Amino acid sequence: AQSVTQLGSHVSVSEGALVLLRCNYSSSVPPYLFWYVQYPNQGLQLLLKYTTGATLVKGINGFEAEFKKSETSFHLTKPSAHMSDAAEYFCAVRRPSSSNTGKLIFGQGTTLQVKP
Amino acid sequence: EAEVAQSPRYKITEKSQAVAFWCDPISGHATLYWYRQILGQGPELLVQFQDESVVDDSQLPKDRFSAERLKGVDSTLKIQPAELGDSAMYLCASSLTSGTEQYFGPGTRLTVT
Numbered sequence: 001a002q003s004v005t006q007l008g009s010h011v012s013v014s015e016g017a018l019v020l021l022r023c024n025y026s027s028s029v030p031p032y033l034f035w036y037v038q039y040p041n042q043g044l045q046l047l048l049k050y051t052t053g054a055t056l057v058k059g060i061n062g063f064e065a066e067f068k069k070s071e072t073s074f075h076l077t078k079p080s081a082h083m084s085d086a087a088e089y090f091c092a093v094r095r096p097s098s099s100n101t102g103k104l105i106f107g108q109g110t111t112l113q114v115k116p
Numbered sequence: 117e118a119e120v121a122q123s124p125r126y127k128i129t130e131k132s133q134a135v136a137f138w139c140d141p142i143s144g145h146a147t148l149y150w151y152r153q154i155l156g157q158g159p160e161l162l163v164q165f166q167d168e169s170v171v172d173d174s175q176l177p178k179d180r181f182s183a184e185r186l187k188g189v190d191s192t193l194k195i196q197p198a199e200l201g202d203s204a205m206y207l208c209a210s211s212l213t214s215g216t217e218q219y220f221g222p223g224t225r226l227t228v229t
Contacts, residue, residue: 009156103161
């Protein structure tokens with residue numbers, strides 16, 4: 001079975017500071033990994049994904065994440081936080097595309113607060 | 117830019133009443149998903165369609181929930197009767213196939229009183 005753990009339900013940073021949101025996963029097969037962002041009362045928007053290949057992936061809005069198989073982690077970072085980054089962030093896993101199910105398994109989410 | 121459409125955006129209903137949500141996926145997307153997101157939690161898959169066929173409904177409470185995608189395009193999710201614990205955001209997503217990126221709609225926020 002697959003599962004996702006996001007460490008820290010709330011993270012607060014100052015504008016311009018480093019953003020680090022932590023995600024650890026459990027999977028019996030090498031998974032595909034995703035980060036999504038959700039603004040209040042809106043759907044989810046894909047920030048970035050890891051499937052195969054380079055373990056450091058870059059996404060939209062200056063975010064990036066690194067897949068570390070040995071640590072079963074996929075932490076999300078951004079060098080300098082902007083006020084507009086305040087939102088809920090979800091890490092998710094999925095079986096590789098060889099499976100006919102596209103089911104995403106999400107973590108509990110991390111609320112990012114950006115202070116001026 | 118094509119988007120997933122959902123309606124209504126907000127719904128308030130009383131316990132024991134029936135309620136239905138509608139989703140129109142991005143044109144050409146064969147795979148459609150319904151997720152439920154309880155406040156403070158991540159979304160959980162309720163049902164996945166490939167065209168008009170159900171691929172995965174293992175987490176759908178079938179005693180009160182039903183979902184259909186009759187022509188393999190838009191989809192309806194129904195709850196009858198609604199219970200207080202059904203209060204949540206119901207998200208629809210679509211993708212070209214089951215292995216490609218999922219695009220999410222804005223969701224329907226259901227409140228059961």
